[in-house]
Amino acid sequence: AQSVTQPDIHITVSEGASLELRCNYSYGATPYLFWYVQSPGQGLQLLLKYFSGDTLVQGIKGFEAEFKRSQSSFNLRKPSVHWSDAAEYFCAVGARSGGSNYKLTFGKGTLLTVNP
Amino acid sequence: DAGVTQSPTHLIKTRGQHVTLRCSPISGHKSVSWYQQVLGQGPQFIFQYYEKEERGRGNFPDRFSARQFPNYSSELNVNALLLGDSALYLCASSLQGAVFLFEQYFGPGTRLTVT
Numbered sequence: 001a002q003s004v005t006q007p008d009i010h011i012t013v014s015e016g017a018s019l020e021l022r023c024n025y026s027y028g029a030t031p032y033l034f035w036y037v038q039s040p041g042q043g044l045q046l047l048l049k050y051f052s053g054d055t056l057v058q059g060i061k062g063f064e065a066e067f068k069r070s071q072s073s074f075n076l077r078k079p080s081v082h083w084s085d086a087a088e089y090f091c092a093v094g095a096r097s098g099g100s101n102y103k104l105t106f107g108k109g110t111l112l113t114v115n116p
Numbered sequence: 117d118a119g120v121t122q123s124p125t126h127l128i129k130t131r132g133q134h135v136t137l138r139c140s141p142i143s144g145h146k147s148v149s150w151y152q153q154v155l156g157q158g159p160q161f162i163f164q165y166y167e168k169e170e171r172g173r174g175n176f177p178d179r180f181s182a183r184q185f186p187n188y189s190s191e192l193n194v195n196a197l198l199l200g201d202s203a204l205y206l207c208a209s210s211l212q213g214a215v216f217l218f219e220q221y222f223g224p225g226t227r228l229t230v231t
Binding site: 004034036042043044045046049090092102103104105106107108109 | 151159160164174208219221222224225
């Protein structure tokens with residue numbers, strides 16, 4: 001069964017600083033990987049996805065992520081954080097769960113605080 | 117274009133009661149998934165429906181059930197509510213096709229409180 005680990009529960013950065021959120025996955029085949037963001041009281045918004053091809057993927061709001069198969073990682077990065085980026089970030093892996101069934105498995109999330 | 121819509125926004129129920137949550141997918145999307153998000157945790161997969169058939173089920177008891185209607189909207193039903201069912205229930209829709217089944221668009225959720 002697939003699983004996702006986000007090692008950092010809470011990260012605080014200063015506005016304008018760079019950001020890297022870590023994500024490690026466990027899955028036997030080629031994974032479909034996602035990063036979602038959730039603002040307080042909101043649903044989840046897709047930031048970016050990796051299905052295949054170029055291992056560096058660009059997303060919305062200036063985010064990017066790099067897929068590293070050898071490290072089973074899909075870390076999210078942003079060169080300069082804005083106060084509006086404060087939110088909770090979830091990494092997820094999509095995979096078959098049997099036959100024609102599919103499921104999306106989420107990590108427990110990383111809460112990002114941005115200091116002025 | 118309208119996104120995924122869910123109703124109601126908030127709901128308070130008593131232990132032992134039954135609840136029905138509703139979801140309307142993005143126009144053109146034929147797959148709907150349901151997730152439970154307990155405070156401080158990531159969403160956990162409950163069900164996926166595609167073309168009105170159940171295509172996936174997470175590790176939830178039989179008290180949880182769902183269905184998808186001909187217009188692709190969906191209902192999640194929970195019987196015999198427990199305190200532990202208090203959570204944000206998220207609905208997500210996606211396009212048809214194997215790959216697109218994973219690119220899901222989420223609604224704002226229904227906050228269920230069981231007292």
